[in-house]
Amino acid sequence: MTVVEVKHGTHERFIEAASRKKILAHKCSKCGHLMLETVMFCEKCSAGKFEDVELEGAGTVVTYTIQAVAPEGFEDAGSYAWVVFKVNNTSVRASGFLPGVKTPAELPVGAAVRVKGFDAKHGLLLEKA
Amino acid sequence: MTNKVCVLGAGSTKYGKLNESIIEIALGAAKDAIESAGITPKEIQAGYISNVFGVADKQVHMAPVIMSNLGISHVPGLTIESACGSGSVMFREAYANVAAGFYDCVLALGVEKVTHTGTAHSTTLFSYCSDFFYEGGNGASFPGLFASMARAYMTTHKATEEDLAHVAVKNHDNGILNPKAHVRKKITVDDVLKSPVVASPLKLLDCCPFSDGASAVILCSEDFARKSGKPYMEIIGSGRGASPAAVQAREDITTIPSTVAAARQAYKMAGITSKDIDFAEVHDCFTIAEIIDIEDLGFFPKGKAAHAVRDGATRLTGEIPVNPSGGLKSKGHPIGATGVGQVVEVFDQFTGKAGERTVKNAEIALTHNFGATGASAAVHIFKKVDRR
Numbered sequence: 001m002t003v004v005e006v007k008h009g010t011h012e013r014f015i016e017a018a019s020r021k022k023i024l025a026h027k028c029s030k031c032g033h034l035m036l037e038t039v040m041f042c043e044k045c046s047a048g049k050f051e052d053v054e055l056e057g058a059g060t061v062v063t064y065t066i067q068a069v070a071p072e073g074f075e076d077a078g079s080y081a082w083v084v085f086k087v088n089n090t091s092v093r094a095s096g097f098l099p100g101v102k103t104p105a106e107l108p109v110g111a112a113v114r115v116k117g118f119d120a121k122h123g124l125l126l127e128k129a
Numbered sequence: 130m131t132n133k134v135c136v137l138g139a140g141s142t143k144y145g146k147l148n149e150s151i152i153e154i155a156l157g158a159a160k161d162a163i164e165s166a167g168i169t170p171k172e173i174q175a176g177y178i179s180n181v182f183g184v185a186d187k188q189v190h191m192a193p194v195i196m197s198n199l200g201i202s203h204v205p206g207l208t209i210e211s212a213c214g215s216g217s218v219m220f221r222e223a224y225a226n227v228a229a230g231f232y233d234c235v236l237a238l239g240v241e242k243v244t245h246t247g248t249a250h251s252t253t254l255f256s257y258c259s260d261f262f263y264e265g266g267n268g269a270s271f272p273g274l275f276a277s278m279a280r281a282y283m284t285t286h287k288a289t290e291e292d293l294a295h296v297a298v299k300n301h302d303n304g305i306l307n308p309k310a311h312v313r314k315k316i317t318v319d320d321v322l323k324s325p326v327v328a329s330p331l332k333l334l335d336c337c338p339f340s341d342g343a344s345a346v347i348l349c350s351e352d353f354a355r356k357s358g359k360p361y362m363e364i365i366g367s368g369r370g371a372s373p374a375a376v377q378a379r380e381d382i383t384t385i386p387s388t389v390a391a392a393r394q395a396y397k398m399a400g401i402t403s404k405d406i407d408f409a410e411v412h413d414c415f416t417i418a419e420i421i422d423i424e425d426l427g428f429f430p431k432g433k434a435a436h437a438v439r440d441g442a443t444r445l446t447g448e449i450p451v452n453p454s455g456g457l458k459s460k461g462h463p464i465g466a467t468g469v470g471q472v473v474e475v476f477d478q479f480t481g482k483a484g485e486r487t488v489k490n491a492e493i494a495l496t497h498n499f500g501a502t503g504a505s506a507a508v509h510i511f512k513k514v515d516r517r
């Protein structure tokens with residue numbers, strides 16, 4: 001683990017970790033709270049120093065929608081779900097793009113999903129585990 | 130200790146697809162509010178404007194343009210953006226400045242024009258109000274974000290798509306009675322359930338329309354209002370709240386923390402509870418939003434609102450009428466104007482201008498408006514002033 005001082009940036013580190021099927025999180029050096037890498041000050045104690053923690057990109061579906069009408073930039077994505085998932089063994093939640101889902105029956109709340117990568121066009125790419 | 134603040138005049142354009150420029154739309158509402166208050170523009174000491182997508186009609190820095198066209202180019206103004214909550218957040222700032230004694234009389238005006246950009250591009254513009262890296266950038270539209278909240282609510286509280294549909298049916302029934310509403314069309318539960326899916330479980334008739342329009346009110350000190358000889362109402366409660374910007378960051382997706390916080394502040398300031406509210410204008414951008422709102426505002430216990438709506442409790446003659454104007458769902462949602470439009474509805478209700486949708490014997494009303502999925506919210510409480 002590396003102690004880093006957070007600088008304003010472009011989410012490059014989060015994206016790089018996602019491309020390796022990880023969720024990059026920050027653990028507060030002061031209070032130990034775990035949060036997504038893009039948060040610059042601790043949500044609990046406002047400290048600004050963190051340890052990088054690479055979480056296994058796997059979790060369970062908290063909620064989701066199937067976008068029948070796709071927004072601009074996703075017209076070519078086919079039928080897909082936008083999914084909020086809880087990362088396994090943590091309280092961290094993230095959200096991503098899960099292609100190939102056509103009906104709610106295919107994706108019950110609580111289903112297992114995992115990070116497949118980061119798509120330049122469609123964001124955090126998920127797949128069913 | 131702050132000074133009492135009153136709403137002395139109010140005006141709105143029709144909401145819908147409007148041909149005029151965004152400035153012309155704004156000026157229409159401003160003129161109506163000024164005339165309603167019985168004042169001249171020269172009595173206005175500051176202008177507060179709310180708008181989100183002025184750039185889509187080639188106009189930002191809107192306040193000086195509006196002030197100039199009202200013939201008061203020397204009057205300072207500012208423009209405030211807080212997504213779909215811009216109107217109420219701006220109203221709060223106008224209120225605070227009069228309460229603090231900086232001004233005796235100000236114009237608070239919200240305006241939006243987006244329909245000319247088309248549904249697809251409007252949807253994209255609105256997605257910029259999300260926490261885009263996590264939400265819009267991963268394929269969630271605004272209907273999609275609220276659909277995810279709907280699924281969480283339905284899973285937790287065993288509510289159904291039919292329950293949500295009752296919100297739409299009720300708000301359309303009210304909107305039919307509002308000549309300025311965008312969508313004045315009676316619909317049934319079956320119509321909602323059979324309308325095309327936009328983002329499951331939400332369907333087209335669960336969603337408010339994209340609207341153009343403007344609403345404006347005149348805020349003033351109590352002394353100014355008394356001397357006017359015109360009917361007015363007093364702002365007795367004002368609250369602001371915030372939530373994590375992204376839906377994923379909320380521990381409970383079936384509630385909106387900003388609403389809860391803003392309501393708590395407003396009730397405390399007014400010295401009342403939710404039981405004292407005679408009617409409410411709430412943020413029903415999607416049917417699920419109204420269900421969550423009326424629980425967060427304290428009108429119904431958690432998980433009980435869907436059944437209450439089904440039972441008619443929120444209809445014009447129910448125990449707590451909600452959205453007598455037709456709400457965002459039927460009256461329309463010109464996002465910079467919506468929060469101000471809610472105040473206009475309360476003013477019209479209290480001053481005998483609400484026609485067939487009048488809530489009988491109402492004396493205390495609440496407005497609730499939020500930005501995005503509730504990342505920012507404001508709640509205001511108004512008391513009718515009897516001038517007899």
